[in-house]
Amino acid sequence: MASHTPPRIFDPHRRMAVRRRMLRTQKMLDAPRYLLDDMIEDVLERLAFLRHQPERALVIGDVGGVLGGRLESGGTQVTSVEPGHGFDEEAPLPDNDLGLVVSLGTLDTVNDLPGALVHMRSALSIGGLMIASFPGAGSLPALRSAMLVADGERPAPRIHPLVDVRAGAQLVQRTGFADPVADSRHLDVGFRSFARAIEDLRAQGHTNVLAERGAPLGRAARALAEQAYRAAAVDGRTVERFEILTLSGWRR
Template sequence: MATSAPPAPPRIFSSERRRAARRRLYALQRRPDAARYLIEDMHEDVLERLAFLRFEAARVLIVGDYTGELGRTMRAAGRDVTEIDPAEGFDEEQPYPFEGFDLIVSLGTLDTVNDLPGALIHIRRALAEGGMMIASFVASGSLPVLRDVMLAADGERPAPRLHPMVDVRAGGQLLQRTFFADPVIDQRSVKVGFRSLTRLIGDLRAQGLSNVLADPGPRFDKAAFQRASAAFAHMGEDGRTVETFEILTLSGWKK
């Protein structure tokens, strides 16, 4: 008796919009004042974890580091580093075209894949025995102010504008489902003050966090954006509104 194929994951995100957002990120990062505080926070966290574990990985794969800084640091330490990005057409939901890495670091990309368990399985398969994965991305609880002002601007008919996000509990379940050994799941907050909604949106675009939903909803018209901007300013103090980014990090081993 033939067995049916497992159902395809729901299409929440558009792969075309995702690639376009990553390409726009690279263009915006050419500006000298481009925001990169989230990736810098992730860099620091990765290096602290590796130093604590005293884990010396010979072959390293880095996914999504648009600054290249983490790769430069690891090469300076004598490691063989490969770097890839969805902007170049790399598809994390397909089997990796290479394997045998001692360490795979994924930064800021797994939050917008439709099949996150599948993506984690592909990472595990690309690791050598005894290899480690560290994956960080923006998670549940992020952008609470933006969510509120978007709802205020949309009124009685809110549109889908912000992404669904993974929380700590779901992250732990994902590592168990994908057979990572000794899993560690943690979350930390990054708080940033903004003088305007326009600046927040600019920072989101520059860091690859713009809307890549398959159904992105209708565009904001001028009146809706003015309502959102006014609500954003009202939620601040002394000319600044503080927004929160939650960074979820998943790590585990292939044993």
């Protein structure tokens, strides 16, 4: 009999540690959070456009509680959960009567993405909506190029494989959602240095959690990466692109 166990691409323990570090960093007033803020703004715009005002919602990865607060101000009863605190998206969700389930920046690092989507659908009541946003294919092109330069002829696994729009659309449809939608938008951010780019990624919980990771960059390799990143700069800043993939669907 064929095994249905998903491949182990990401290390769950490393993932939790990265998110816990991010949660501590996000308590600082000057912590970067532009990726999460962009996702939250997009979710709110979608809900307003759809005129969807659920009675009960589950929000995953809402660091700081901004989205939950906005939903609660509209009368929604919100439960917020966080992978860094042990919430497991690859297990059945603790409810099955929700009008809305939202995941913010977390599903790109689960090993069983189809399973996570199935669990989200199962948690919805009839007429409920799922929205999931996370970095998708095409993100971090400058960093990827710099890593290839640093590693030379033996590229190491350093940056995550990412889902593109087509694969995302197929996943939402295959996991049983009605009116499935997958779309992508980009967010461009300029960095003055390689180090600042890594610092921002670390502060937002988007660093390497691969199960099979490459060895840390040595001093010489890091210098090559910094040089390549700097060479891509225009007017002193290297523009990095984040492609934000959003998946959505209904339970009918």
